[in-house]
Amino acid sequence: MQMLTCKHISKKYEGDGYALRDVNFSVPAAGIFALIGRNGAGKTTLTRILATQLSPTSGSASINGIDVMSGAGSLREIIASVPQEARAINWLTPRQFIFSYLLWRGYGHGDARRKADEAARKLGISRFMDTASRKLSGGTKRKVLVATVMASEASVIFLDEPTTGLDPLSRSELWDTLSRLKKDHFIFLTTHYLEEAERLADRIGILENGRLMALGTLDELRGKVKYPYSIKILSDYSVAKPRKGNMIKGVDGFQQIVTTEDEANRISRELIKKGVRFSMNPLSLDDIFYYIVKKPLEEESYGDEKERY
Amino acid sequence: MAMKRSGISQFWASILANSIYALGNYPAMMVSMFLTPFSILVVIFFVSHGTLLTVAIEGGLIMTMITSGMSLQTDLSHLKNDFKLQDMVVASPTGAGMYLFGMAISELVYSIPAIVVLAVLAILFTHLTALAWLILIAVMLAMFAFSTCLGFFISTFTSDVMESWAYTSIISTILSALPPVYYPITYIPMPFRYVAYLSPATYAAEIIQGASGFLELSSLSAAADWIVVIAITIIIGFVAVKKSRWREE
Ligand SMILES: Nc1ncnc2c1ncn2[C@@H]1O[C@H](COP(=O)(O)OP(=O)(O)OP(=O)(O)O)[C@@H](O)[C@H]1O
Ligand SMILES: [Mg+2]
Numbered sequence: 437m438q439m440l441t442c443k444h445i446s447k448k449y450e451g452d453g454y455a456l457r458d459v460n461f462s463v464p465a466a467g468i469f470a471l472i473g474r475n476g477a478g479k480t481t482l483t484r485i486l487a488t489q490l491s492p493t494s495g496s497a498s499i500n501g502i503d504v505m506s507g508a509g510s511l512r513e514i515i516a517s518v519p520q521e522a523r524a525i526n527w528l529t530p531r532q533f534i535f536s537y538l539l540w541r542g543y544g545h546g547d548a549r550r551k552a553d554e555a556a557r558k559l560g561i562s563r564f565m566d567t568a569s570r571k572l573s574g575g576t577k578r579k580v581l582v583a584t585v586m587a588s589e590a591s592v593i594f595l596d597e598p599t600t601g602l603d604p605l606s607r608s609e610l611w612d613t614l615s616r617l618k619k620d621h622f623i624f625l626t627t628h629y630l631e632e633a634e635r636l637a638d639r640i641g642i643l644e645n646g647r648l649m650a651l652g653t654l655d656e657l658r659g660k661v662k663y664p665y666s667i668k669i670l671s672d673y674s675v676a677k678p679r680k681g682n683m684i685k686g687v688d689g690f691q692q693i694v695t696t697e698d699e700a701n702r703i704s705r706e707l708i709k710k711g712v713r714f715s716m717n718p719l720s721l722d723d724i725f726y727y728i729v730k731k732p733l734e735e736e737s738y739g740d741e742k743e744r745y
Numbered sequence: 746m747a748m749k750r751s752g753i754s755q756f757w758a759s760i761l762a763n764s765i766y767a768l769g770n771y772p773a774m775m776v777s778m779f780l781t782p783f784s785i786l787v788v789i790f791f792v793s794h795g796t797l798l799t800v801a802i803e804g805g806l807i808m809t810m811i812t813s814g815m816s817l818q819t820d821l822s823h824l825k826n827d828f829k830l831q832d833m834v835v836a837s838p839t840g841a842g843m844y845l846f847g848m849a850i851s852e853l854v855y856s857i858p859a860i861v862v863l864a865v866l867a868i869l870f871t872h873l874t875a876l877a878w879l880i881l882i883a884v885m886l887a888m889f890a891f892s893t894c895l896g897f898f899i900s901t902f903t904s905d906v907m908e909s910w911a912y913t914s915i916i917s918t919i920l921s922a923l924p925p926v927y928y929p930i931t932y933i934p935m936p937f938r939y940v941a942y943l944s945p946a947t948y949a950a951e952i953i954q955g956a957s958g959f960l961e962l963s964s965l966s967a968a969a970d971w972i973v974v975i976a977i978t979i980i981i982g983f984v985a986v987k988k989s990r991w992r993e994e
Binding site for chain 1: 751824828835
């Protein structure tokens with residue numbers, strides 16, 4: 437049995453266009469699944485459908501063999517979610533919030549208290565437990581929410597951008613915690629930090645404009661890319677179209693060529709001759725992401741491209 | 746190995762989060778809690794030179810129940826939209842019914858002072874028979890169920906607390922401005938009286954005013970009033986449990 441299966445999931449918001457179009461995939465086993473994609477790609481929409489918070493317009497999905505629509509009652513017994521825009525309730529302290537959440541899940545008082553303390557320790561927020569949430573920093577508030585669901589017995593956890601707003605150290609600590617947790621949990625997370633997906637995820641899905649563009653382990657994703665080399669043009673210079681490969685606007689706004697190793701060598705010699713500053717590297721996950729998500733430059737004018745960022 | 750879940754905990758959670766902890770952290774809420782029941786009472790008392798005090802006390806008790814539902818709507822809308830609490834609770838073993846029940850009772854916590862003060866005034870000034878007390882309590886419970894179910898239902902559709910306030914003012918017009926809760930319905934001149942009957946609270950008020958002797962109410966009219974009150978409570982209760990947008994569309 438697959439851990440997660442999505443069959444032809446589409447979502448059209450009332451009066452708006454499609455946020456998801458025929459999304460089809462499955463994730464075989466527990467561990468961490470990371471969904472990446474640009475703003476508006478549909479990550480939150482898909483996460484909410486799987487967490488039984490939103491109905492799909494068509495299609496079906498199941499987690500651990502339980503259908504998210506018809507089996508919602510039993511599925512809700514084993515899931516927990518931190519929505520993208522969730523906030524710890526202003527008038528509660530983290531202790532009160534986590535405690536209430538666990539009571540809502542049906543814990544007895546003693547267990548709820550113990551679990552809340554334990555989770556707070558794991559996420560390094562013990563000393564904030566009795567400070568009103570409204571007085572906490574943004575990142576600490578985020579940690580409170582992650583601690584809240586981690587304190588529970590849920591075996592399937594949805595985290596919609598859990599590390600947004602966390603400082604680099606805290607982020608890395610949360611990664612460690614999630615790595616430990618993934619041994620006996622299924623964690624579905626979305627993120628804009630590709631390094632996070634790279635470090636944590638057993639499988640990565642790339643969503644763009646409501647469509648699943650690619651899915652697999654990091655190695656599988658690398659294997660999907662036709663052109664493993666990247667050249668970034670760092671000067672103000674218009675390069676000619678490569679004989680093989682594509683021109684895209686890269687991560688940092690520079691013109692970028694993705695191509696084969698041979699063609700990369702040829703282009704680099706040309707650029708050196710012309711005195712153009714550039715860098716050449718094998719593709720990183722960032723590059724893979726941009727390669728998969730972005731249309732080749734020639735299909736769009738620069739002006740439009742800029743507006744999309 | 747499914748975990749054994751305590752329904753009492755699930756119920757308690759709402760009361761702690763929505764009232765007890767809130768009162769502890771925002772003491773101003775305590776003051777407002779004690780003041781609210783007096784505002785209308787004082788106005789009615791002076792305007793009617795004291796003659797309507799007893800009707801107003803009973804009306805106050807009913808309105809306290811109705812206001813609970815309106816506050817519930819705003820609180821739930823705030824929790825749903827500003828903190829995404831509903832999403833967190835939906836994706837958990839807590840069902841809509843349990844959440845609604847706990848949250849509804851949590852609103853009652855805020856009304857305890859009002860209920861106590863009004864009940865004491867009622868004992869001192871209204872001289873109700875035992876039957877009239879029973880009727881009063883039954884009507885209060887019905888109005889509480891009706892208004893909290895309505896409040897829950899509406900809150901699940903709101904996408905912002907501002908939107909919720911708009912509904913609150915519509916509902917408050919229908920449930921508190923229109924019906925003759927603080928004075929007998931006979932005070933409303935005839936063609937307008939039909940407008941008052943658009944509000945469920947009018948039937949509730951009529952039942953109580955009949956039971957406490959403020960209104961000549963035939964047993965047929967009383968029965969009709971009861972049917973309306975019970976029917977509307979059941980319908981709204983059903984709608985709240987079946988048609989609320991617990992999972993978003
Ligand atoms: N409630 C809604 N009503 C109408 N359209 C919506 C709603 N929520 C999201 N959308 C639209 O659906 C699309 C996908 O949005 P979604 O929030 O799923 O994206 P996302 O990948 O999570 O983006 P981000 O990285 O910014 O969080 C967007 O075009 C968005 O405008
Ligand atoms: Mg999102």
